[in-house]
Amino acid sequence: MSGLVDALTAIVGAEGCLSRADEVFPYECDGLSLHAATPGAVVFPRDTSDVVRIVRACAEHGRSFVPRGAGTGLSGGALACDEAVVIECSRMNRVLEVNPEARWARVQPGLVNADLSRAVATHGLFYAPDPSSQLACTIGGNVAENSGGPHTLKYGTTTDHVLGLELVLSSGEVVRLGSACGVAPGYDLVGAVVGSEGTLGVVTEVTVNLEPIPEAIATLLGIFGDVVSACRAVGEIIRSGLVPAALEIMDRRTIEAVEASVYAAGLPRDAGAVLLIELDGPPPALERQRERIRAIAMAQGASRVDVARDADERERFWAARKGAFGAMGRLGPDLYVHDAVVPRAKLPEVIARVCEIGDRYGLKLSNVFHAGDGNLHPNISFDRRNPDELDRVLAAGDEILRTCVDAGGVITGEHGVGTEKRDFMELIFSEADFGAMKRLRRAFDPEQRSNPGKIFPSTRFCTEANPKARGYDRVPLREGEP
Amino acid sequence: MAETPSGLGALYERSLDCVHCGLCLSSCPTYVETGREASSPRGRIYLARGVAEGRISLGGVASEEFYACLGCRACETACPSGVRYGELLEEARAAVEREDARTGPARGIEWFALRRIVPHPVVLRAFVNLLGLAQRLRLDRLALPFLPAALRERHRLLPSVPSRLERRPLPPRIRAEGEPRGRVALLEGCVMPEFFGATNRATARVLARNGYDVVVPEAQGCCGALQAHAGDADTARSLLDRNCRAFLDAEVDAVVVNSAGCGAHLRGAGHWLPGEGDDLAERVRDIAEFLVEAGFRAPTGRIEARVCYDDPCHLLHGQGVKDAPRRLLESIPGVELIEHADAAACCGAAGIYNLTHPEMSQAVLARKLDALSAADPDIIATGNPGCLMQLAKGAAERGLRARVVHPIELLEEAYR
Numbered sequence: 029m030s031g032l033v034d035a036l037t038a039i040v041g042a043e044g045c046l047s048r049a050d051e052v053f054p055y056e057c058d059g060l061s062l063h064a065a066t067p068g069a070v071v072f073p074r075d076t077s078d079v080v081r082i083v084r085a086c087a088e089h090g091r092s093f094v095p096r097g098a099g100t101g102l103s104g105g106a107l108a109c110d111e112a113v114v115i116e117c118s119r120m121n122r123v124l125e126v127n128p129e130a131r132w133a134r135v136q137p138g139l140v141n142a143d144l145s146r147a148v149a150t151h152g153l154f155y156a157p158d159p160s161s162q163l164a165c166t167i168g169g170n171v172a173e174n175s176g177g178p179h180t181l182k183y184g185t186t187t188d189h190v191l192g193l194e195l196v197l198s199s200g201e202v203v204r205l206g207s208a209c210g211v212a213p214g215y216d217l218v219g220a221v222v223g224s225e226g227t228l229g230v231v232t233e234v235t236v237n238l239e240p241i242p243e244a245i246a247t248l249l250g251i252f253g254d255v256v257s258a259c260r261a262v263g264e265i266i267r268s269g270l271v272p273a274a275l276e277i278m279d280r281r282t283i284e285a286v287e288a289s290v291y292a293a294g295l296p297r298d299a300g301a302v303l304l305i306e307l308d309g310p311p312p313a314l315e316r317q318r319e320r321i322r323a324i325a326m327a328q329g330a331s332r333v334d335v336a337r338d339a340d341e342r343e344r345f346w347a348a349r350k351g352a353f354g355a356m357g358r359l360g361p362d363l364y365v366h367d368a369v370v371p372r373a374k375l376p377e378v379i380a381r382v383c384e385i386g387d388r389y390g391l392k393l394s395n396v397f398h399a400g401d402g403n404l405h406p407n408i409s410f411d412r413r414n415p416d417e418l419d420r421v422l423a424a425g426d427e428i429l430r431t432c433v434d435a436g437g438v439i440t441g442e443h444g445v446g447t448e449k450r451d452f453m454e455l456i457f458s459e460a461d462f463g464a465m466k467r468l469r470r471a472f473d474p475e476q477r478s479n480p481g482k483i484f485p486s487t488r489f490c491t492e493a494n495p496k497a498r499g500y501d502r503v504p505l506r507e508g509e510p
Numbered sequence: 511m512a513e514t515p516s517g518l519g520a521l522y523e524r525s526l527d528c529v530h531c532g533l534c535l536s537s538c539p540t541y542v543e544t545g546r547e548a549s550s551p552r553g554r555i556y557l558a559r560g561v562a563e564g565r566i567s568l569g570g571v572a573s574e575e576f577y578a579c580l581g582c583r584a585c586e587t588a589c590p591s592g593v594r595y596g597e598l599l600e601e602a603r604a605a606v607e608r609e610d611a612r613t614g615p616a617r618g619i620e621w622f623a624l625r626r627i628v629p630h631p632v633v634l635r636a637f638v639n640l641l642g643l644a645q646r647l648r649l650d651r652l653a654l655p656f657l658p659a660a661l662r663e664r665h666r667l668l669p670s671v672p673s674r675l676e677r678r679p680l681p682p683r684i685r686a687e688g689e690p691r692g693r694v695a696l697l698e699g700c701v702m703p704e705f706f707g708a709t710n711r712a713t714a715r716v717l718a719r720n721g722y723d724v725v726v727p728e729a730q731g732c733c734g735a736l737q738a739h740a741g742d743a744d745t746a747r748s749l750l751d752r753n754c755r756a757f758l759d760a761e762v763d764a765v766v767v768n769s770a771g772c773g774a775h776l777r778g779a780g781h782w783l784p785g786e787g788d789d790l791a792e793r794v795r796d797i798a799e800f801l802v803e804a805g806f807r808a809p810t811g812r813i814e815a816r817v818c819y820d821d822p823c824h825l826l827h828g829q830g831v832k833d834a835p836r837r838l839l840e841s842i843p844g845v846e847l848i849e850h851a852d853a854a855a856c857c858g859a860a861g862i863y864n865l866t867h868p869e870m871s872q873a874v875l876a877r878k879l880d881a882l883s884a885a886d887p888d889i890i891a892t893g894n895p896g897c898l899m900q901l902a903k904g905a906a907e908r909g910l911r912a913r914v915v916h917p918i919e920l921l922e923e924a925y926r
């Protein structure tokens with residue numbers, strides 16, 4: 029390792045290369061703290077040429093590398109399996125070019141999602157994909173995970189917004205894919221790289237299209253007695269032909285956690301669920317749509333439908349929604365955020381099953397999710413130091429995923445496969461499917477040194493990522509407890 | 511596997527509140543500056559947990575990072591999981607001090623300033639006198655070439671000493687104007703009377719103007735915030751103890767504080783001294799918050815100025831006070847309050863962080879000055895002595911025309 033560390037230090041300077049055990053320790057996991065693996069080193073490039081040299085140095089030393097953004101990923105995507113070198117993009121965070129007429133921006137991958145929208149707001153534009161982690165997560169991470177967000181319902185996910193990419197392959201070659209005008213002849217390799225979880229190379233530049241800030245926005249809050257009737261309302265709204273910008277559900281446990289947090293927005297604590305609905309467009313149209321939605325929600329059993337009075341209140345509703353995962357931290361030291369998609373029509377039935385599974389395993393399970401897309405996020409709060417609880421968390425998670433697949437769904441909507449779900453991939457793909465995917469991967473990265481141990485079912489890689497192998501039971505429970 | 515230092519129970523408990531979501535990252539000035547996980551709130555909490563679980567040692571990165579943190583608590587305002595980061599940091603630093611796990615010049619500076627000077631009024635006064643004398647005789651400039659580079663840079667960061675007249679102490683009692691509405695005590699502070707005597711007097715006058723009898727208990731002293739932040743738990747506790755007695759004996763409706771750092775610390779007194787500390791904490795109010803809650807006399811004097819208010823971290827993040835100072839400023843005829851892009855971020859003063867970590871402090875300050883220079887105000891207002899000094903120095907060096915004042919001084923000016 030030390031030869032490689034010297035080479036890396038020569039590229040980025042001593043301050044830009046971490047290799048001591050305690051220096052790399054905080055990089056052992058991402059937002060999914062159950063899985064962990066210790067990197068060999070962590071480097072901070074400033075531009076594409078740094079990345080090229082880093083990747084070449086890794087190639088010379090036969091070492092793998094892992095691109096990393098903010099480490100908010102929830103599937104272990106940024107884990108450094110095989111003592112890989114973490115290529116941390118946080119210092120590649122500049123907006124390189126904005127073209128307000130053609131409505132695109134060219135940015136470095138470490139740019140924080142929310143900073144992009146902030147940077148182009150003066151042109152009346154915004155970047156539409158808005159993961160709940162947008163205050164922290166990076167565009168590079170978004171590209172790698174094909175991230176979505178509440179507004180995906182109307183605006184689509186990351187892949188619908190990436191026009192072009194610059195990618196450094198594991199050989200050190202730099203390739204440019206797609207084009208700013210949105211059309212590129214031949215294979216849609218931009219489409220292949222978006223969602224590839226860092227396994228095809230390091231994205232070093234992203235050209236994204238921007239949307240005009242809508243003329244008007246209306247945000248409604250439907251209050252329901254239970255989460256199943258809120259799901260039915262979602263089905264009816266979509267069936268009516270309306271296209272809201274967002275349809276998000278939070279259940280009672282989520283509401284309680286958020287209302288106890290700094291993001292409290294005055295949501296009714298006695299509600300079984302709330303449905304957050306956002307409409308955008310020209311004001312007269314909004315007026316009519318608002319009334320139709322209100323009628324549908326009431327018909328599906330809403331006790332009332334509130335309208336955000338002003339921009340302040342709207343922002344508070346959204347801050348509450350986006351802070352919801354974190355707020356769940358109040359319910360236990362650890363949080364397992366699940367992510368699966370089911371056909372919208374199956375939502376009411378699946379959500380009822382999910383709740384039943386949580387109860388059966390005696391777990392604190394809460395739901396906050398992109399209902400309009402059928403994208404569920406059952407969240408389980410727990411304490412990893414309690415081995416019995418950890419077993420139940422993992423078993424429940426397994427059952428939840430199988431339930432979603434049985435209902436015709438898939439095992440992840442937006443958080444990716446990473447290390448977390450690679451063993452579930454076989455639920456939806458055949459050997460032939462994997463064969464095609466692996467051949468595509470090898471075309472970019474013949475030696476599989478770019479983010480090894482991800483997506484594909486377990487191999488020799490990353491056994492340490494397995495939470496049960498980590499022996500959390502070594503660690504004592506609270507002081508004084510057995 | 512590293513040896514686990516004992517007595518880390520409280521630190522461990524605090525660290526468990528974090529679910530590693532990362533929502534705090536972009537609120538953290540040291541993360542924004544370095545892009546390093548270890549220099550982020552989430553990273554520092556992870557280091558703390560790692561130390562408590564015996565997975566890494568307390569020396570090295572962990573102790574470096576516990577001190578490289580500004581203690582601005584912006585992460586607490588961002589954290590949905592309710593992590594009590596300020597307390598975690600104090601626990602972590604106290605552990606470092608107990609285990610003697612820190613080396614380097616920063617430690618010496620802190621130890622000397624916080625144990626030998628600040629808590630002792632006579633010593634502090636003598637030190638400030640000396641500094642003032644040196645500054646007036648320009649001795650400091652003469653000595654500069656002979657100082658080591660690190661000290662030369664730090665010397666530049668020391669504030670200039672006001673005249674003796676400004677440094678005279680407050681009288682023990684200031685009577686309400688007209689029929690008294692109530693009786694309040696004023697925290698004079700340790701550094702405030704030496705460098706911001708005018709602010710203390712303005713605070714007392716504004717309170718009197720609004721119908722409050724103001725007492726300035728003689729038994730009070732340095733609140734101990736800086737010592738607590740630096741991990742010196744014993745000194746911090748004994749200073750708090752003295753203040754508990756001084757203020758609880760004074761039998762007042764509220765203890766009014768005009769220094770955000772002291773206010774935030776006193777509000778957490780219960781953490782250090784359960785019982786008495788809670789009683790004191792309950793009475794503590796920031797001056798702006800107190801006036802807005804109680805209702806204050808509208809000023810009639812005009813100040814024609816564009817004013818940028820800059821939130822002190824320990825008012826915004828430490829006490830959750832955001833609107834009150836803005837309401838005071840807006841009430842002044844002629845004042846146009848303008849928001850600048852970086853108001854909620856730390857200015858890099860952070861107690862004596864600007865002396866112990868000058869590079870990071872200056873980098874953090876530079877961002878703020880960029881935003882202030884874009885807004886181009888006539889006046890910058892902020893309610894904490896460290897921030898006042900840091901911004902005044904920074905604005906002058908950047909060539910900004912704005913003067914830097916405490917909001918209460920503007921209000922008092924408008925009362926005249």
Ligand SMILES: Cc1cc2nc3c(=O)[nH]c(=O)nc-3n(C[C@H](O)[C@H](O)[C@H](O)COP(=O)(O)OP(=O)(O)OC[C@H]3O[C@@H](n4cnc5c(N)ncnc54)[C@H](O)[C@@H]3O)c2cc1C
Nearest residue numbers: 097098099100101105160166168169172175176226231442
């Ligand atoms: C509170 C919270 C809320 C969330 N909400 C949402 C949500 O609403 N929608 C959603 O989709 N996700 C959500 N996520 C998940 C996560 O934020 C996203 O997956 C995000 O895109 C990750 O970005 P990051 O910068 O943190 O990437 P990281 O976690 O650092 O990395 C994620 C993956 O991207 C790869 N990668 C990073 N940078 C590059 C690069 N330059 N080139 C190639 N590969 C790269 C990594 O190798 C890794 O595989 C949430 C997470 C949290 C903690």
Ligand code: SF4
Nearest residue numbers: 538579580582583585
């Ligand atoms: S207190 Fe300030 S500097 Fe320290 S971790 Fe929190 S946000 Fe960062």
Ligand code: SF4
Nearest residue numbers: 528529531532534589
């Ligand atoms: S926001 Fe809170 S819970 Fe999330 S990582 Fe930061 S400190 Fe931890």
